[in-house]
Amino acid sequence: MERNKYRRVWSLDSVFQSNSNQFINHIQELERSLDKMDGHLAATSISSKEDADYLLNLLKEIDSLKLKLSQASSFITCLLAQSPADQVASVLQGRVAKLKSKYGITLTKFQAIVANISLDIWLDAVELDELKDFQFILAEWREEGATALTSNEKAILSNLSVDGYHAWGQLYQTLMGKLEIEIQLEGKPQKYSIGQALNLRAHSNEEIRKVAHEKLEHKWSEQKESFAKVLNHIAGFRLQLYNFEGTDDVLEEPLRKNRMKKETLEAMWSVVSKNKNAFAQYLNRKASMMGDEKLQFYNFWAPVETKVKEIQYEDAIDLVKDAFRIFGNQLEAFVTTAIEEQWIEAENRSKKSAAAFCAGFPMSEESRIFMTYDGTMKGILTLAHELGHAFHNTAMNGVAGLNRQYPLCIAETASFFAEMIVLDAAIEAAVTKSEKITLLDEKLKRSVMNFMNIHSRFLFEQNFYEERKKGLVSAQRLNELMQEAISDGYRDSLDNVSVHTWLWTPHFYITDAPFYNFPYTFGYLLTYRLYEKAKEIGADFENTYIQLLRDSGKMSMEDLMLKHLNEDITTEAFWEKAMKLCVQDAELFLELTALEIV
Structure with missing residues (x-):
């Protein structure tokens, strides 16, 4: 295998040019847009059916603001991950945090407007063709806007959260990174x-x-x-x-x-x-x-x-590509794009952040993957995991920004699904019993992580x-x-x-996501159900899977699974089907290693 065939350091230049004012300009434009939006909302009242078109225009503006803010937030995350001590990025992070708070206040005001629309006008408005795609999130906002807190109180709390809440999460990242x-x-x-x-x-x-x-x-x-x-x-x-x-x-x-x-x-x-x-x-x-x-x-x-050979990064990339090819052409093509466009930061060096992640850039329809590749199978699966997140982002291309806000539990489904594809392909290709035990052990580690x-x-x-x-x-x-x-x-x-x-x-x-734990178990078990169906259906399943991902931002988890899997996830019977496969992995490991005990 040719060494250094694939770059291990990402490039962020296609998002915002380094050593330029492009990002600063983006932030300033976002600040102006938020101020302008506040002015629009202050003069808004939806009191007739004719106002529904205006509601749509406001929704489009909110959607645009969301995309711009996501772009800025992801960029800052990447800058601080590659260099936690970057003082300039830390200052900019503060500005982005204030913009997120300001957007939260703007959204709260819009939710209040939606909540105050009379029922008869509301029922007509959500049936308009232009608004049908936003029915789910509008209903969420209407419900949230009707809570006991006034929009003014929510605005105050949102402002306080910048220095009194999110700042603690940022401090944790800074301390840990150093x-x-x-x-x-x-x-x-x-x-x-x-x-x-x-x-x-x-x-x-x-x-x-x-x-x-x-x-x-x-x-x-x-x-x-x-x-x-x-x-x-x-x-x-x-x-x-x-x-x-x-x-x-x-x-x-x-x-x-x-x-x-x-x-x-x-x-x-x-x-x-x-x-x-x-x-x-x-x-x-x-x-x-x-x-x-x-x-x-x-x-x-x-x-x-114990005698594990180090897996070169080039071999790891090829292993992932080959496994994804078995599942579907679109997934393989996506990995090729991620490599060629330098979306992956995998260099094993000091003075970089500890946690692996995937950052989405919805405006430019790109992603960035951050990790520290260490030459192990665990490293390969981390790579696959983050590529799964990035594929989810790519599957969302063309979807409205507000409908890209999919829950963490389905985000983790996409990442574990990618892991499963790679790991099962490796197990299938295993020649010796020892290789199979080693790979099965990697699979079971993931079950233990998610269940224990x-x-x-x-x-x-x-x-x-x-x-x-x-x-x-x-x-x-x-x-x-x-x-x-x-x-x-x-x-x-x-x-x-x-x-x-x-x-x-x-x-x-993580201040944006309390209890960021059970979404992993949800995603992991759901992956087993999806993977089982993929093996049953074959190559045609890739399109079904992509449609599930595209719908993931505009449905409840129960409705999403009912639509695409025709199953009720509120019952233990659903989860037992997936768990049965996981238990079988453990039983196979015990069977294969029975003679290993002296």
Whole structure:
């Protein structure tokens, strides 16, 4: 394989030219557009059927503002990920945060106008051909606009959130991005970013995994008081917001944002809880294979085969492309575009952000993928995961900006689906039993992450918020809550766990998305149902899948699955079908490794 065949560093120039005023101009234009929109809204009242056309024009302006703001927000995210210490980008991030707040206020005012339309005019307006495509989101806005808070009160809260809420999330990213640890490898001390150090969890050498774990735990222990303050303030602001809105149910917002019924969430978690034994047995078997009674936390990501050859980045890209080709031509063509247009930042270097992500640029119909590629199968699957997100963005091309706001749970479906395609293709191509066990282990790690790890995060967040309602929660208590949640989530099948998981899990600090945990489990299990149907239908399924993605921003999850799968996801029966396939993976691993135990 030709080395350096594919660039590992992205280019952002097609979005905004570097070293130019293009981005500044974009921000200034957005500021002016928001001011202009405020003027329009102040003079607006929909009081007759003839005003429906004006409503459509306002909606188009809101749509345009949303696209421009998403473009700016993604660009800043990328700048700070590639260089967390970029002071210029940090200042610009502040301006974008204020614009997001201002857009939120503008949207609140528009929602109030929609909420105040009389029922007879409303029923006529939403039946207009031009507005039919926006019926779902308009209904959402009408409902939100009718809540107890006035638009003025919501505007005040939105302004406060810039410095009193979102700023804490930004501080977390800045603090985490600057942290480094030093590890001695091959007799030489080397500095690692947190992202690089976390990647060492998949190193083939157990001693290196253990040292990395211990160094990280020491770093977390040093930093825990600072990060406990950040987490407490994020949660405190959120709880105050809920009080203003007249609710104390911390799941109300995440369920609403995921357009999901509580019955769906409860059915999913019930099925997960009933089927954990198979995955606990897998973890116990892996511990036995490594000579331990219980699996060490730092060995979870370890390959079962100790002599693992590093997978070059070029080979990783080709493996992903070949797997996607089996699924469909459009997915393969998309990967080619992502590579040729330099959408991927994968270089393994220090002083870059830790978390992998995909950023969408809806105005220019592009995406950017950020990760630190480390030469492992885990790295390949992270690449596939983020490409799945980016494919979802591409599938949305041509869809109105307001209808691109799909929930996190369906976003995670697209990413896990891409992982599944790559992983299953690799398992199918495996020649030896050892290769098959190794790849099956990678697959089961994902099941454990979604059924045990994510469940532990969900349990932790639930319990933390209940305690936060009574006052500040100490760093020591956060450790205890995390320990309890991990013990419950993993059925006590891990030893030497990281009680600081609350500190280094970025999802707890995302201010736009509380409870960013259950969407992963939803997406993962749904992927199994989709993948099963894909194998049944064949190549024709790609178009069905793309249509599901295109509809994902304008339907509830229940209606989306009823339309495209003809299934009811509020029932445990739906989730059992998917879980059955996951359990079969665990049973196969146990069967294949039965003779490996001495």
